[in-house]
Amino acid sequence: MEFIRGIEMIKEEFELSDRLVKERFNTLFIRSAHRWYIKVRQAHGQESWTWWKTQIIDKWANDAWRFKVETAFEYAKFNSDKDKALP
Template identity: 45%
Template sequence: MSFVKTIDMLQEDYTIPGELVTARLHSLFEKSEKRWPYGIRQTNGKNTWSWWKQEIITKSSNDAWRYKIESEFENSFFDPDKDKPLTWS
């Protein structure tokens, strides 16, 4: 997972404390996935970035999750009637 590797590099390069990374986990996800970190934390309590990283890797290794993400990507498209691109001046 590229964003996990990016977080690891940023944490190392800028000496970002693991607590800061784990406190911002919800901002890495979109839509219904945003609730996932809250549910995991409620069930398992406060944990380290290493622990969370393993949970994210485990979740993303799940075939059902991967199928859902791939399906959403395949079904997404640009609709000029609904999606307004940025207008350049």
């Protein structure tokens, strides 16, 4: 998963502690991922980066989630009367 690999690379490159990585979660996650993070954080309290990595993979790197995203992409259609193209 790109997100995990990116964090692992930065963590290693800058010798970041688990605490510094986890402090960024509140700003890294947006929309549904942020709601998920808040809910899990409230339910489980402080956990290690290894624990969070497992939770992220279980939640976001599975076939059901991938299918949902791919299906939404397939059904997304540009309507020139309603939608505007980006400049």
